[in-house]
Amino acid sequence: MSAPKLSDGQTAEIARLREERGWSHRRIATRFGVSTGAIQYHCLKLGAVSPRTRANRSRGPMTMVGRDGRLQRRFTEAEDDLLLKLSLANMPLRDIAIEMKRPRTSVRLRLFTLAMREDGQAGIAHPTEAATGLQVAA
Structure with missing residues (x-):
């Protein structure tokens, strides 16, 4: 069984919760009944960043x-x-x-x-x- 698909309205709500309320990926995933990875993907795709997010330019191991x-x-x-x-x-x-x-x-x-x-x-x-x-x- 595949994961539920998110509608355009739901992805817009995901972006709003992330950007305006600063909700974590995990909290949003729980609300929509999908994986944290799915929420991370949609936030990246939509450019939705929490106001609490700091730039992380460290490269670590390649x-x-x-x-x-x-x-x-x-x-x-x-x-x-x-x-x-x-x-x-x-x-x-x-x-x-x-x-x-x-x-x-x-x-x-x-x-x-x-x-x-x-x-x-x-x-x-x-x-x-x-x-x-x-x-x-x-």
């Missing part, structure tokens, strides 16, 4: 092992620069992912993250569009 036991790599500054360059050149996400040897989802989520950083503030509907001028398909 590789780590995820909860599923798979190796995860952080994006380097050079990879971020290349990602933005390819995105601004209107290269499709699939092709960017192949070029960078990264999963498509990682590329899409990294674009969301970079857009939020560039915007300097959350709260826009599609941060990737603001940063790159592109519409990012899910």
Whole structure:
């Protein structure tokens, strides 16, 4: 059985609770009956940041092992620069992912993250569009 899908109204409410009330991902997830990861994804996608959130630019180790036991790599500054360059050149996400040897989802989520950083503030509907001028398909 798949997880319940969130409607546009629910995702708007998620963003409001995060931005205006500063609710935690866990609290919002409990309210909507979905996983914390689902809420984190939607908040990232929508650029919804709690007013309590502080910028965390620490890089830590470049590789780590995820909860599923798979190796995860952080994006380097050079990879971020290349990602933005390819995105601004209107290269499709699939092709960017192949070029960078990264999963498509990682590329899409990294674009969301970079857009939020560039915007300097959350709260826009599609941060990737603001940063790159592109519409990012899910």
